[in-house]
Amino acid sequence: MTMTTGPHPTRRLILQGAAGVALLGLGNLPFGSQPARAAANDKYPEEAFKLKNEADAIKALYGKTAEPSDKVKLDAPEIAENGGVVPISVTTTLDKVTSISLFVAENPNALAASYRIPEGTLPSVANRLKMAKTTNVTAIVEADGKLYSATKEVKVTVGGCGG
Protein backbone atom coordinates (compact mmCIF):
# COMPACT_ATOMS: atom_id res chain seq x y z
CA MET A 1 0.00 0.00 0.00
CA THR A 2 2.75 2.43 0.93
CA MET A 3 4.24 1.93 -2.51
CA THR A 4 1.03 2.87 -4.29
CA THR A 5 0.06 5.84 -2.14
CA GLY A 6 3.35 7.52 -2.94
CA PRO A 7 2.63 9.14 -6.31
CA HIS A 8 -0.92 10.19 -5.45
CA PRO A 9 -0.41 13.47 -3.57
CA THR A 10 1.69 14.86 -6.41
CA ARG A 11 -0.81 13.86 -9.05
CA ARG A 12 -3.66 15.33 -7.05
CA LEU A 13 -1.76 18.60 -6.69
CA ILE A 14 -1.19 18.78 -10.42
CA LEU A 15 -4.87 18.06 -11.10
CA GLN A 16 -5.94 20.69 -8.61
CA GLY A 17 -3.64 23.14 -10.29
CA ALA A 18 -5.18 22.37 -13.66
CA ALA A 19 -8.71 22.72 -12.29
CA GLY A 20 -7.75 26.06 -10.78
CA VAL A 21 -6.57 27.36 -14.12
CA ALA A 22 -9.76 26.13 -15.80
CA LEU A 23 -11.88 27.89 -13.17
CA LEU A 24 -10.01 31.13 -13.68
CA GLY A 25 -10.83 30.92 -17.36
CA LEU A 26 -14.50 30.35 -16.64
CA GLY A 27 -14.55 33.40 -14.40
CA ASN A 28 -14.41 35.60 -17.48
CA LEU A 29 -17.70 34.28 -18.82
CA PRO A 30 -20.85 36.37 -18.26
CA PHE A 31 -22.16 33.74 -15.86
CA GLY A 32 -20.14 30.83 -14.51
CA SER A 33 -21.44 27.40 -15.35
CA GLN A 34 -23.32 25.91 -12.44
CA PRO A 35 -22.38 22.52 -11.09
CA ALA A 36 -23.84 20.05 -13.55
CA ARG A 37 -27.12 18.48 -12.49
CA ALA A 38 -28.16 15.05 -13.64
CA ALA A 39 -29.47 16.13 -17.02
CA ALA A 40 -26.67 18.56 -17.67
CA ASN A 41 -24.11 15.99 -16.65
CA ASP A 42 -21.88 14.20 -19.07
CA LYS A 43 -22.92 10.78 -17.83
CA TYR A 44 -25.70 8.86 -19.57
CA PRO A 45 -28.74 8.84 -17.21
CA GLU A 46 -29.30 5.09 -17.49
CA GLU A 47 -31.72 4.84 -14.56
CA ALA A 48 -34.00 7.68 -15.67
CA PHE A 49 -34.44 6.01 -19.06
CA LYS A 50 -35.63 2.78 -17.45
CA LEU A 51 -38.51 4.26 -15.46
CA LYS A 52 -42.05 3.68 -16.65
CA ASN A 53 -43.75 6.58 -14.90
CA GLU A 54 -43.22 10.12 -16.16
CA ALA A 55 -43.09 11.77 -12.71
CA ASP A 56 -40.53 9.20 -11.53
CA ALA A 57 -38.40 9.76 -14.62
CA ILE A 58 -38.44 13.54 -14.17
CA LYS A 59 -37.44 13.08 -10.53
CA ALA A 60 -34.64 10.67 -11.42
CA LEU A 61 -33.30 13.02 -14.07
CA TYR A 62 -33.61 16.35 -12.29
CA GLY A 63 -34.45 15.66 -8.64
CA LYS A 64 -37.19 18.29 -8.65
CA THR A 65 -40.58 19.03 -10.17
CA ALA A 66 -41.54 21.30 -13.04
CA GLU A 67 -44.09 24.07 -13.26
CA PRO A 68 -46.07 24.64 -16.46
CA SER A 69 -44.91 27.71 -18.37
CA ASP A 70 -46.22 29.45 -21.47
CA LYS A 71 -42.63 30.35 -22.27
CA VAL A 72 -42.03 26.75 -23.31
CA LYS A 73 -43.38 26.06 -26.77
CA LEU A 74 -43.92 22.42 -27.65
CA ASP A 75 -44.64 21.78 -31.29
CA ALA A 76 -46.17 18.39 -32.07
CA PRO A 77 -48.83 17.20 -34.49
CA GLU A 78 -52.48 16.91 -33.36
CA ILE A 79 -52.68 13.52 -35.00
CA ALA A 80 -49.78 11.24 -35.83
CA GLU A 81 -50.67 8.64 -38.40
CA ASN A 82 -47.47 6.75 -37.70
CA GLY A 83 -46.46 6.58 -34.05
CA GLY A 84 -43.02 5.42 -35.14
CA VAL A 85 -42.06 8.83 -36.46
CA VAL A 86 -43.62 11.76 -34.64
CA PRO A 87 -41.88 15.07 -35.32
CA ILE A 88 -41.59 17.04 -32.09
CA SER A 89 -39.80 20.31 -31.49
CA VAL A 90 -39.31 22.50 -28.45
CA THR A 91 -38.35 26.15 -28.23
CA THR A 92 -38.36 28.52 -25.31
CA THR A 93 -37.91 32.19 -24.58
CA LEU A 94 -36.48 31.42 -21.14
CA ASP A 95 -32.97 32.55 -20.28
CA LYS A 96 -30.01 30.44 -19.10
CA VAL A 97 -31.37 27.17 -20.45
CA THR A 98 -29.14 24.22 -19.59
CA SER A 99 -31.21 21.28 -20.80
CA ILE A 100 -34.36 20.23 -22.64
CA SER A 101 -35.96 16.82 -22.11
CA LEU A 102 -38.90 15.07 -23.72
CA PHE A 103 -41.27 12.63 -22.07
CA VAL A 104 -44.04 10.53 -23.59
CA ALA A 105 -46.44 9.67 -20.76
CA GLU A 106 -47.69 6.26 -21.84
CA ASN A 107 -44.67 4.89 -23.63
CA PRO A 108 -43.11 1.76 -22.11
CA ASN A 109 -40.45 4.12 -20.70
CA ALA A 110 -41.51 7.72 -20.22
CA LEU A 111 -38.21 9.51 -20.88
CA ALA A 112 -37.56 9.70 -24.62
CA ALA A 113 -34.69 12.12 -25.04
CA SER A 114 -32.70 14.58 -22.99
CA TYR A 115 -30.59 17.30 -24.55
CA ARG A 116 -27.84 19.26 -22.87
CA ILE A 117 -27.76 22.87 -24.03
CA PRO A 118 -24.31 24.37 -23.41
CA GLU A 119 -23.83 28.12 -23.24
CA GLY A 120 -23.99 29.61 -26.73
CA THR A 121 -26.43 27.02 -28.06
CA LEU A 122 -29.96 28.23 -28.73
CA PRO A 123 -32.66 26.69 -26.50
CA SER A 124 -34.42 24.99 -29.36
CA VAL A 125 -34.42 21.41 -30.60
CA ALA A 126 -36.30 19.34 -33.14
CA ASN A 127 -36.35 15.55 -33.31
CA ARG A 128 -38.56 12.55 -34.10
CA LEU A 129 -39.94 10.25 -31.44
CA LYS A 130 -41.82 6.98 -31.24
CA MET A 131 -45.16 6.91 -29.48
CA ALA A 132 -46.90 3.72 -28.39
CA LYS A 133 -50.40 5.25 -28.38
CA THR A 134 -52.40 8.44 -27.97
CA THR A 135 -50.98 10.22 -24.95
CA ASN A 136 -49.41 13.40 -23.62
CA VAL A 137 -45.98 14.57 -24.69
CA THR A 138 -44.22 16.76 -22.14
CA ALA A 139 -41.25 19.01 -22.73
CA ILE A 140 -39.19 20.00 -19.71
CA VAL A 141 -36.87 22.97 -19.94
CA GLU A 142 -34.26 23.50 -17.27
CA ALA A 143 -33.50 27.22 -17.03
CA ASP A 144 -31.45 28.93 -14.34
CA GLY A 145 -31.77 25.84 -12.14
CA LYS A 146 -35.57 25.65 -12.35
CA LEU A 147 -37.83 23.38 -14.37
CA TYR A 148 -40.57 24.54 -16.71
CA SER A 149 -42.87 22.36 -18.73
CA ALA A 150 -45.33 22.28 -21.61
CA THR A 151 -47.62 19.39 -22.44
CA LYS A 152 -49.57 18.48 -25.52
CA GLU A 153 -51.71 15.49 -26.39
CA VAL A 154 -50.87 13.71 -29.62
CA LYS A 155 -53.39 11.30 -31.11
CA VAL A 156 -51.70 8.22 -32.50
CA THR A 157 -53.50 5.99 -34.95
CA VAL A 158 -50.76 3.34 -35.31
CA GLY A 159 -48.39 2.83 -32.39
CA GLY A 160 -44.63 2.85 -32.81
CA CYS A 161 -43.34 0.68 -29.99
CA GLY A 162 -44.35 -2.71 -31.31
CA GLY A 163 -47.35 -4.58 -29.84
Next chain:
Amino acid sequence: MASSIRVRATASGDITEVQALIQHPMDTGLVKDSKGEVIPAHYIQKLKFECNGKDVFVANWGTAVSKDPYVKFSFKGAKKGDELKISWTDNKGASDTTTAKIA
Protein backbone atom coordinates in the same frame (compact mmCIF):
# COMPACT_ATOMS: atom_id res chain seq x y z
CA MET B 1 -18.04 1.83 -45.02
CA ALA B 2 -19.80 5.06 -45.57
CA SER B 3 -20.47 7.07 -42.44
CA SER B 4 -23.78 6.51 -40.69
CA ILE B 5 -24.00 10.23 -40.05
CA ARG B 6 -25.22 12.84 -42.48
CA VAL B 7 -24.89 16.43 -41.38
CA ARG B 8 -25.70 19.79 -42.80
CA ALA B 9 -24.41 22.82 -40.91
CA THR B 10 -25.04 26.28 -42.30
CA ALA B 11 -23.91 29.55 -40.78
CA SER B 12 -25.95 32.68 -41.23
CA GLY B 13 -24.55 35.60 -39.30
CA ASP B 14 -23.48 34.40 -35.86
CA ILE B 15 -25.89 31.48 -35.79
CA THR B 16 -25.09 28.06 -37.17
CA GLU B 17 -27.99 25.75 -37.85
CA VAL B 18 -27.23 22.04 -37.70
CA GLN B 19 -29.35 19.20 -39.04
CA ALA B 20 -28.20 15.63 -38.62
CA LEU B 21 -29.58 12.34 -39.82
CA ILE B 22 -28.10 9.10 -38.53
CA GLN B 23 -28.65 5.62 -39.87
CA HIS B 24 -29.44 3.41 -36.92
CA PRO B 25 -32.14 0.78 -36.28
CA MET B 26 -33.04 2.21 -32.82
CA ASP B 27 -34.61 -1.12 -31.80
CA THR B 28 -36.72 -0.84 -28.66
CA GLY B 29 -36.39 -4.45 -27.55
CA LEU B 30 -40.19 -4.78 -27.67
CA VAL B 31 -40.67 -5.76 -31.29
CA LYS B 32 -40.69 -9.37 -32.50
CA ASP B 33 -39.28 -10.50 -35.82
CA SER B 34 -41.08 -12.72 -38.33
CA LYS B 35 -40.10 -15.84 -36.35
CA GLY B 36 -41.68 -14.43 -33.20
CA GLU B 37 -38.35 -13.78 -31.52
CA VAL B 38 -37.76 -10.50 -29.75
CA ILE B 39 -35.33 -8.19 -31.50
CA PRO B 40 -32.98 -7.06 -28.71
CA ALA B 41 -32.78 -3.38 -27.83
CA HIS B 42 -30.23 -1.57 -29.96
CA TYR B 43 -30.26 2.19 -29.78
CA ILE B 44 -28.01 5.24 -29.68
CA GLN B 45 -27.51 6.48 -26.15
CA LYS B 46 -25.25 9.47 -26.63
CA LEU B 47 -24.82 11.87 -29.51
CA LYS B 48 -22.39 14.73 -29.24
CA PHE B 49 -21.58 17.74 -31.39
CA GLU B 50 -18.32 19.60 -30.84
CA CYS B 51 -17.06 22.75 -32.48
CA ASN B 52 -13.74 24.51 -31.85
CA GLY B 53 -12.96 22.20 -28.94
CA LYS B 54 -16.24 22.84 -27.14
CA ASP B 55 -19.40 20.76 -26.79
CA VAL B 56 -22.21 22.60 -28.53
CA PHE B 57 -24.96 20.01 -28.17
CA VAL B 58 -25.25 16.70 -26.35
CA ALA B 59 -28.16 14.30 -26.69
CA ASN B 60 -28.99 11.43 -24.36
CA TRP B 61 -31.42 9.12 -26.07
CA GLY B 62 -33.65 6.25 -25.03
CA THR B 63 -35.45 3.72 -27.18
CA ALA B 64 -38.28 6.14 -27.96
CA VAL B 65 -36.24 8.02 -30.54
CA SER B 66 -37.29 7.09 -34.07
CA LYS B 67 -35.39 4.78 -36.38
CA ASP B 68 -32.74 6.65 -38.38
CA PRO B 69 -32.85 9.57 -35.93
CA TYR B 70 -33.06 13.18 -37.00
CA VAL B 71 -32.12 16.15 -34.88
CA LYS B 72 -31.93 19.88 -35.46
CA PHE B 73 -30.45 22.64 -33.30
CA SER B 74 -28.59 25.95 -33.62
CA PHE B 75 -25.63 27.46 -31.85
CA LYS B 76 -23.62 30.67 -31.79
CA GLY B 77 -19.92 31.34 -32.05
CA ALA B 78 -18.86 29.48 -35.19
CA LYS B 79 -18.18 30.76 -38.68
CA LYS B 80 -18.17 29.35 -42.20
CA GLY B 81 -15.32 26.88 -42.68
CA ASP B 82 -15.16 25.83 -39.02
CA GLU B 83 -15.30 22.13 -38.36
CA LEU B 84 -18.10 20.40 -36.52
CA LYS B 85 -17.34 17.00 -35.02
CA ILE B 86 -20.21 14.59 -34.52
CA SER B 87 -20.01 11.31 -32.62
CA TRP B 88 -22.43 8.75 -31.24
CA THR B 89 -22.26 5.61 -29.13
CA ASP B 90 -25.00 3.01 -28.76
CA ASN B 91 -26.00 0.56 -26.02
CA LYS B 92 -23.96 -2.22 -27.64
CA GLY B 93 -20.79 -0.14 -27.53
CA ALA B 94 -20.72 0.64 -31.24
CA SER B 95 -19.85 4.16 -32.27
CA ASP B 96 -19.25 6.42 -35.23
CA THR B 97 -17.65 9.79 -35.73
CA THR B 98 -17.60 12.23 -38.56
CA THR B 99 -16.70 15.84 -39.19
CA ALA B 100 -18.50 18.41 -41.29
CA LYS B 101 -17.44 21.82 -42.52
CA ILE B 102 -19.83 24.62 -41.68
CA ALA B 103 -21.10 26.09 -44.93
